[in-house]
Amino acid sequence: MRQPVGHYPGLRLWTALFFFFLYAPMVVLVAYSFNVNKLAMIWGGFSTRWYVKLFTTGGIGEAAMNSLLVAVIATCFAVAIAIAAALVLVREAGFRGAGLSNALISMPLIVPEIVTAVATLMFFVMLKNWIGFDLGLGNIIIAHCVFCIPFAFMPIRARLQDMDLALEQAARDLYADAWKAFRFVTLPLLMPGVVAGAMLAFVISLDDFIITQMISGPGTTTLPVYIYSMIRNGITPEVNAASTILIAVSTALVTVYWYVSRPKKT
Amino acid sequence: MAAGQSAVEARGISKVFPGGVKALDDVSVTIRENEFFTLLGPSGCGKTTLLRLIAGFEFPSAGEILLHGLDIAHLPPDRRPVNTVFQHYALFPHMTVAENVGFGLRMQGRPKGEIDRAVDQALALVKMADYGARRPSQLSGGQQQRVAFARAIAPRPQVLLLDEPLSALDLKLRQAMRGELKTLQRETGITFIFVTHDQEEALTMSDRIAVMSAGKIQQIGAPLDIYESPVNHFVADFIGDSNFIEGAIDTIKGDAAVVKTPDGIAIAARMNGPHKAGDRIAVALRPEKILLGAGKLKGEVREAVYLGTSTSYVIALGRAVTLSVREANDLSGKARFAVGDTVKLDIPAGAARMLAD
Incomplete structure (x- = not known):
């Protein structure tokens, strides 16, 4: 028989503590972003003046645009590569090096991000010194694309593994060439996985700080890097406002992800 | 076309x-x-x-x-x-x-x-x-x-x-x-x-x-x-039920042959392929083609299973051969024989078929 979780003594308390420590800081941050007072920790009344100030002082707008641009482009590339990888690794599973490929593609999830960050920085510095390669924001996009691939890859692979191979064969049997079978049968059926993967990749890119911090320079600042630079001048209400915006965007995207990826009743 | x-x-x-x-x-x-x-x-x-x-x-x-x-x-x-x-x-x-x-x-x-x-x-x-x-x-x-x-x-x-x-x-x-x-x-x-x-x-x-x-x-x-x-x-085994009987060809007359089992039971079988007298051979025999109640052969009923429209018997012929036989039930619906009965049986010419292997 299934017991309600609350049946176990003390579990409610632990759960409450967990949620408190997880969300209380964010609640405080969001609340104080609407604080009229300049002094961060003293409540003076509701106001949106920090948001106004944030957007009028400049810098943040550019950072937000950069973040968006990087996230959109990196997501597109990551998803395209992830679909191709999933098709090969699921459909042609037996080939030599399949296991290695699977491991390599998931590597960015395991390698400590600071290691990837330092390595990426060195890599780009080398490229610049040797052949003058420096795309500015493009460098950040390339780096993001790489660590977004495994996040896009996993839900797409899961979806593909659940898909009946006979569906594609049926399409081929009914006069669809390889591309049409992909376009009209595989891709539409893969879509929930693709959307989920894209959402994940987008959020991961949008929130990334460590790698971006390493390789960003003047003019290529993203939102998290910008917020971090603001903190160096003390925690101002503008930092709270910028963070709140970031939380809102991430939450919205994760909500979409959840709606798309939950099992449908048929 | x-x-x-x-x-x-x-x-x-x-x-x-x-x-x-x-x-x-x-x-x-x-x-x-x-x-x-x-x-x-x-x-x-x-x-x-x-x-x-x-x-x-x-x-x-x-x-x-x-x-x-x-x-x-x-x-x-x-x-x-x-x-x-x-x-x-x-x-x-x-x-x-x-x-x-x-x-x-x-x-x-x-x-x-x-x-x-x-x-x-x-x-x-x-x-x-x-x-x-x-x-x-x-x-x-x-x-x-x-x-x-x-x-x-x-x-x-x-x-x-x-x-x-x-x-x-x-x-x-x-x-x-x-x-x-x-x-x-x-x-x-x-x-x-x-x-x-x-x-x-x-x-x-x-x-x-x-x-x-x-x-x-x-x-x-x-x-x-x-x-x-x-x-x-x-094929004989996969399609329908068959009895398999092994023996040697005793006599051949045109398309008809007689196959004898080691303990002397003679079965009329149709020829299939180029065989000559003395060849060791297996024949397949459908359970519903064996007739009960009359004939030269004699056996003892070992099992009788009621199947609704028919009854399935296992009948022992001598020591080495057991046949599965199926007979349609008559109007009363009852089986004609019981376990332990001795029955006469007949294998009509053409009922048994020689196999290639």
Whole structure:
């Protein structure tokens, strides 16, 4: 028989503590972003003046645009590569090096991000010194694309593994060439996985700080890097406002992800 | 095209899968125009592999597959005028029934008016005309089966391949669908190649049957030939029930021979192949062909199992031979013999069939 979780003594308390420590800081941050007072920790009344100030002082707008641009482009590339990888690794599973490929593609999830960050920085510095390669924001996009691939890859692979191979064969049997079978049968059926993967990749890119911090320079600042630079001048209400915006965007995207990826009743 | 002309011809087909599994071993078979042809055999016999080779999902390791004289063995599936009804239907879940049925014609680039007409026609043919707007998930198993069939015939293929299409249905529905499939085949005039492991399905629907085992075709023939004149032990055993009796040929008179078992029981059998007196041979004998109550042979009833319309006996003849015998029950419905009875029995000439192995 299934017991309600609350049946176990003390579990409610632990759960409450967990949620408190997880969300209380964010609640405080969001609340104080609407604080009229300049002094961060003293409540003076509701106001949106920090948001106004944030957007009028400049810098943040550019950072937000950069973040968006990087996230959109990196997501597109990551998803395209992830679909191709999933098709090969699921459909042609037996080939030599399949296991290695699977491991390599998931590597960015395991390698400590600071290691990837330092390595990426060195890599780009080398490229610049040797052949003058420096795309500015493009460098950040390339780096993001790489660590977004495994996040896009996993839900797409899961979806593909659940898909009946006979569906594609049926399409081929009914006069669809390889591309049409992909376009009209595989891709539409893969879509929930693709959307989920894209959402994940987008959020991961949008929130990334460590790698971006390493390789960003003047003019290529993203939102998290910008917020971090603001903190160096003390925690101002503008930092709270910028963070709140970031939380809102991430939450919205994760909500979409959840709606798309939950099992449908048929 | 005239009946009897070949629709599909497999010539010396072998298929070896990576890892060395030999699924088909030098198989040759000719399937005629407008024929209901069945590939029958246990799982792993190669029947599905042969079907998939004709569909184009696999390519043969050796041999050719001719479709109306043209070698299609290495064409991709979309370039073969052959359609498949899949075992689990493989309907596209993101499309409506009508979109599913129209998919083949759409991929062929036919005009919309023509597609709509063909879809209506195909759905009417399988009595699903009112279901065009539904999703496959809203249909029962039998209905999905009909849609799968409509989808496969809508582009008017030259040959229709059916991969155990009835196996996912329950018994009653399966029996009803047999008749319908046969009717549909007659109405559409399309050559059907049907794969099944169910001998009853094969016997009731087919014009001809190829019995397969271990990657080879054991026998090809009409249902009657397959049942009445099995060529070897496998066919006699796989189709229906058989008694197998081993002995040596005692005398030969034209087509008729007498086979004697080691303990002297003489059985009249039809000749099959070039044998001479003294050859050791096995004969197959159907349980329902043995007559009880009269005859030269004598046996003891060891078991009697009531089966409703008939009774199945196990009868011992001497020490070495036990026969399974089936007799229709009379009007009273009661079995004529009980365990322990001594019965006379007769094996009519032509009831026993010599086997090649």
